Each structure stands twice: as C-alpha cells, then as structure tokens.
Amino acid sequence: MQKDPSRDGPRVPVLTVKNVSxxxxxxxxxxxxxxxxxxxxxxxxxxxxxxxxxxxxxxITRLFDAPTGRIEICGRSPAEWGSKALAPLGVVFQQPTLDLDLTVKQNLRYFAALRGIKRKEADERMLRALEALDMAERINERVRSLNGGHRRRVEIARGILHSPKLILLDEPTIGLDVPTRTAIVRHIHELARTGNIGVLWATHLFDEVEPDDDLLVLTRGRIVARGAAKDVVAETGAKDLGGAFRLLIGGDTEEDIAA
Structure with missing residues (x-):
C-alpha cells in the first residue's frame, strides 16, 4: 500500500482502482x-x-461500466452503490459545462439544488469557494461575459461546492494563459492540503506537477511508472519530468502527451 509521506502510517484511500481493464x-x-x-x-x-x-x-464517474476489476470511491463501488458512491466525488471536465446565459450565482445555486444543499448554506459555500478563487466580485455576472480562465474557476468552485472527498480534474487548465494556470495549480494543491481532499489531475503540462505529487504515467493502457514525481525522475536518470516522461513512453516531444 502507498503511504502518505506526510504521515507515519498508511492511510485509507479515497479512490481505489484495482485490476481494471x-x-x-x-x-x-x-x-x-x-x-x-x-x-x-x-x-x-x-x-x-x-x-x-x-x-x-x-x-470512475460511471459514464462507462468496467467489465473487469473494481473501482471504489471512499470504500464504495459505484457499480454496486450507484449515486451514493458518487456523492463524495467532484469533477471538472475538460469540456465546459456551465450554462452561459445564467450568472455565476445561478449556475452554482442550480448545482447546489441538485445536490440537495439548502439555499442559505449553498450561498455561504459558493461565496467561500469563489473568494478562494478570487472570483467573489463576479458572482452576479453572466458566465457568457467571463473569459476562459474565469469560467474555469467557476467550474472548480462548482466542483468543490458539496465538500467532496475526491476531485477529478480532466485537463482543467487547457487553453489558459500561464498566470491563470499557475494560480489554479496553486489553489488546487492548497485545497488538497487544507481540505484533506484527494485529487486526481490529468494534465499534459509538466509544470503543473509538483515534485512531491504522486505520479502515474499511463501509456498504451498500462501504468509504466508510479511514485512521487521527483522519485520517478530520479529513477529514470533524466534531468526533469519531461525528460523522464519521454524515456518512459518513448516519445519525442511534449505534444505527444496531449490528451
């Protein structure tokens, strides 16, 4: 079992994927x-x-069912528990899913209602989430008027509104400028640490991976490397993560990993 290096003993995972094909x-x-x-x-x-x-x-999100193996979220299999197993999960998809004609507040209130969160509590939660993302002043703006970076921050706020224990992020910074990407990466890492949230982050940008992050390298459907990012780099003898990645998958350029 993997161990959290910040603790002395093994911890209970919020996501387990076992022998899945x-x-x-x-x-x-x-x-x-x-x-x-x-x-x-x-x-x-x-x-x-x-x-x-x-x-x-x-x-993991049960858009598909796994024919072999087992997936558990906080100890529950979505195949067996359905929506109850997915309740602790927050997701930020690669493709935008906000309603452009609604305001930020209306989008978040709608999501909160779907999660059964009462309006007063929902408003308190959305304000905290937006403040953490430097978006509180835009709460009454229509999503259509926001730039790409601001829309992505709203989607992240929505993804954490119900206090999930696990967040999946599928290329959450795609198409954003470097300062915006940097701010989002910093916020997600801080959110994981302070909120004790597990994060699975799919990215094609090496600078979004911190040296102490857990790393999975997936190629041709198989995991070919795992461990702390800095350890994976050291084991390959490469100078940096990009070099280690290319050695592991046999690729030549960063574009090879675009998802």
Whole structure:
C-alpha cells in the first residue's frame, strides 16, 4: 500500500482502482490498471494521446461500466452503490459545462439544488469557494461575459461546492494563459492540503506537477511508472519530468502527451 509521506502510517484511500481493464470492441484501452488516491494528496496522471486517461475518468464517474476489476470511491463501488458512491466525488471536465446565459450565482445555486444543499448554506459555500478563487466580485455576472480562465474557476468552485472527498480534474487548465494556470495549480494543491481532499489531475503540462505529487504515467493502457514525481525522475536518470516522461513512453516531444 502507498503511504502518505506526510504521515507515519498508511492511510485509507479515497479512490481505489484495482485490476481494471476496458475494451472498445477488439481494441484494449486499459490493461489491468491499479492505483490509489489518498486524502490530502494530488495524484498527477500523465499519458500520451490515446493512453486511456479519458476512458479511466469515464469509468470512475460511471459514464462507462468496467467489465473487469473494481473501482471504489471512499470504500464504495459505484457499480454496486450507484449515486451514493458518487456523492463524495467532484469533477471538472475538460469540456465546459456551465450554462452561459445564467450568472455565476445561478449556475452554482442550480448545482447546489441538485445536490440537495439548502439555499442559505449553498450561498455561504459558493461565496467561500469563489473568494478562494478570487472570483467573489463576479458572482452576479453572466458566465457568457467571463473569459476562459474565469469560467474555469467557476467550474472548480462548482466542483468543490458539496465538500467532496475526491476531485477529478480532466485537463482543467487547457487553453489558459500561464498566470491563470499557475494560480489554479496553486489553489488546487492548497485545497488538497487544507481540505484533506484527494485529487486526481490529468494534465499534459509538466509544470503543473509538483515534485512531491504522486505520479502515474499511463501509456498504451498500462501504468509504466508510479511514485512521487521527483522519485520517478530520479529513477529514470533524466534531468526533469519531461525528460523522464519521454524515456518512459518513448516519445519525442511534449505534444505527444496531449490528451
């Protein structure tokens, strides 16, 4: 079992993926994938195009059902518990899913209502989330008027509104400028630490992975490296994460890992 280096003993994972495989017809997308995500930790998922990252996220969120293996969120299998198992999960998808014609507040209130959160509590939660993301002053603006970075921050606020124990982020900073990306990366890491939340972050940008983050390298549907990012780099003998990644998957450029 993996251990949280900040603690003396093993911890209970908020996400367990065990021996999961998946096929699209005769093509195998995932091959016996196993890993854990722990509270208070960011787990970065790196992999080239077609490695199986999107398939993996679809299985965890139960858009697809895994024909083999087992997935558990806080000890519960979504295949067995349905929506109850998904309740501790927050998700930020790669594709925007906000209603552009509603205000920030209306979008977040709608989501809170779906989660059964009463309006007074929902308003308090959304204000805290938006303040943490430097978005409180835009609460009454229509989403359509926001730039890409601000919209992404609203989606992150929505993803944490119900106090999840696990957050999945699928390329959450795609298309954003460097300062905005840096701010979001910093906030997610701080959120994981202070909120004791487990984070699974799929990214194709090496600078979004901190040296102490847990790292999974996925290629051709299999995990080929795991461990603290700095340890994976050291084990390959590379100078940096980009170099280590290229050695592990046999790629030549950073573009090879675009998901």
């Amino acid at each position: 998946y096929w699209y017809g005769s093509k195998q997308a995932l091959d016996d994938v196993s890993f854990d995500v722990y509270p208070g930790r960011v787990t970065a998922l790196l992999g080239p195009n077609g490695a199986g990252k999107t398939t993996l996220f679809s299985l």
